[in-house]
Amino acid sequence: MQRFRLGNLTLGHRQTTPRTAEGFAVAVTASCYHGDSSAFSIAEWIRNMNELIKNIRRLGCVLGLMLLTTCAMADEVAVYQGKLGNAGIVMTLTFSDNGVEGRYFYSQYRKDLPLSGKWDKTGVLVLREGKPQWDEQAQTGKPVMTLRTDNQKNWQGEWRSGKGKTYPVTLSPAALPAALSPFMQTLYQLSPYEYLRQAQTVLAMTKKETVNGHEIEWWQEPVSGMTTFQIASGYSDAQRDRLNVALQTLLWQNVIGYHDGMMVSQYQGEAMSVVDIQLLSPSVLSVSDLRSSICDGGHSSGNWPIRLRVSDGHPLVLSDVLWVGDGPVPDNSTIEKGEYNNTILPAWLVTQLTQYYPEQMRTPVNSDDCDYSNQDIWNGYDNNWILTPKGILFSPSFSDAQQPCAGESWPVIPWDIVKQHPGRLKDLPLP
Structure with a gap:
């Protein structure tokens, strides 16, 4: 993994992000916003949430919203505290091979302002405030921060408004107070x-x-x-x-x-x-x-x-509790990318749901109506199932235009059927 270095610059309070194009499948939440394992620790889960949130910030609002940042994979994430004029601010900067991006908030207001820009070989950071624009002309009039490092830890410089008004900026690595609660x-x-x-x-x-x-x-x-x-x-x-x-x-x-x-x-x-x-x-x-957001004109929602x-806090994947394939349950990463997830499980679900809920599963006459008999909507299942007292509730995946078809409470595979097809954790007590 490459890291951004500015001479011997030591970045502030720092987090490191692996260079990987893979992350957890993204469901939609208040922003623009979860693998494998039946043996997955809470610490690992929190690390994966960290990675998810970083992926979210790269993706922006799902389903078409533009990124706030460039698509560069993060090398170093640094957190700073300081002053802009007389006002206290907190800033996070992500240094990558393609530039610098981040955000900051005034301590009084705690609302984020986006930053994006670049550095040069002399160690000067030029950060433009506001959502990134893809042409220089559109960036005219945006506030700009110009920052220089003084002792390989701190930054100082100025903030300049679009009308030329300036304020001094000083930043130091963030000192995190002890967490009590x-x-x-x-x-x-x-x-x-x-x-x-x-x-x-x-x-x-x-x-x-x-x-x-x-x-x-x-x-x-x-x-x-x-x-x-x-x-x-x-x-x-x-x-x-x-x-x-x-x-x-x-x-x-x-x-x-x-x-x-x-x-x-x-x-x-x-x-x-x-x-x-x-x-x-x-x-x-x-x-x-259930999360829903309207983000810069784009609406997204999902579960x-x-x-x-309970015994150890390990997150469960579907193959831990249900397996309808042939032979032993393989590693979940194999299941995610194979025929089972795309064909075998969806076909089995359609058969079972048709047996238990024939009225709802009937192919509609009107093409605009909800068609729950379509196998394709039962793909991508691993974020679309919930354990309930009655059985496993599956949520079909529909396009934005057909979102009213999603979120139904009836597609439940009863526990007596689930127990006939045990998953990886055969000794896990189920209702």
């Missing part, structure tokens, strides 16, 4: 930049309830309105802690996505997430997360479920 400890690991934005945030407990004998507390981040829950009783302490970290990560992932989407739309967009507990059993936690094995 469990929520903030999780965010500390997930995103230093977002951690600094949320340093003074007080999450609000909005509701308490009991689900299957477990005390549940619902929490909300006040600016974005994103929510999650915490399990306050039941399970062992270690099990509960692992599950709660995953649920905290869900909240922060959505909050980060919210700010991504709002930056694209200059905080004129809309974003929402509806988190629901689908199954809370002694062996499995299943949660749905981003979480399915975790």
